[in-house]
Amino acid sequence: MNKINVIIIEDELLATKRLQRLVANIECLKLLGSYQYLINAKEILASGGVNLMILNIQAQGSETLRFIKSLSNPPFIIIVTHQREFAADGFELEVIDYILKPSLTQERFEKAINKIGNFIILQKNKQLDQIIKFKDGHKSLFINSGHIFYIKALGDYVQIITKHENHTVSTTLKDLEKTLNEKGFVRIHRSHIVNVNQIKAVDAIQVSLKNNLKLDIGLKYRNNLYSIMGL
Incomplete structure (x- = not known):
């Protein structure tokens, strides 16, 4: 798999460091940056160079979902949060995975990344079928x-x-x-x-x-x- 450019959006310092470790342990991931709030990541998202966004549903959960919905060309998205109640909304927005923080382990995180790998393979096969x-x-x-x-x-x-x-x-x-x-x-x-x-x-x-x-x-x-x- 080619390198996947990643950003993290997380307002808790310890949670950010944990996500950074999880990303560093997977060879195909390249961390471009970590941001405390969504607004801080708008510029890098607009650049088009981000393949994967890992984010926490922050204080105003509905605002996070509206932000995701507003992206014209969103990257893959993995939501890592304590807030179970937004799971259905997240999957409706076609996030690649929704992980509750108590369940976040290296194994669980790798499972989410594997979903991205499988999706990329399917997309490549679809493109080949069109040739x-x-x-x-x-x-x-x-x-x-x-x-x-x-x-x-x-x-x-x-x-x-x-x-x-x-x-x-x-x-x-x-x-x-x-x-x-x-x-x-x-x-x-x-x-x-x-x-x-x-x-x-x-x-x-x-x-x-x-x-x-x-x-x-x-x-x-x-x-x-x-x-x-x-x-």
Whole structure:
């Protein structure tokens, strides 16, 4: 596992030192800083460099929860507290773990960190599932399916139109069609295969994509498209 950058937010000195020891005992964790109050950590959280926040639910518990909810891109969160009553709220906010202080041991803490490791692995596997391989002669092109708007025929070639750039590959829509159907794409015309997730609107003759491009719908493909889109 890569290094996980950690901050601690805890208003009790002895509890802070204990958390620092627990963090130091796990090789994959790197402590960036310890803070007495949430407000002191706002700047480092805004930097985007924090992967894990370990915090105590402080005096006004509801304010702590509101602070977590206000984060636009929150890191992983482990709550370590004496206050049992906010557990349901914490899990609703998708904190990675909620540990009551009497139960806080090195073993219990490592169990919480392992949850983060498992989540990271799942996310990486999910990202790999989204990668489509396009064969082009003796080389292979790997593109994240979520970046593709559509693919159009160019004779014995196809052009892959993505959010960032276009790619021309030596293959045909017919050869790609079956594989792409399983990846969330649909053929709407003899010249076009479209990423279903990029469709913004469908009318009788055209599909509008999220990049505002409009593509014609071929009569042969209309019923299948309508079925997939629930029309």
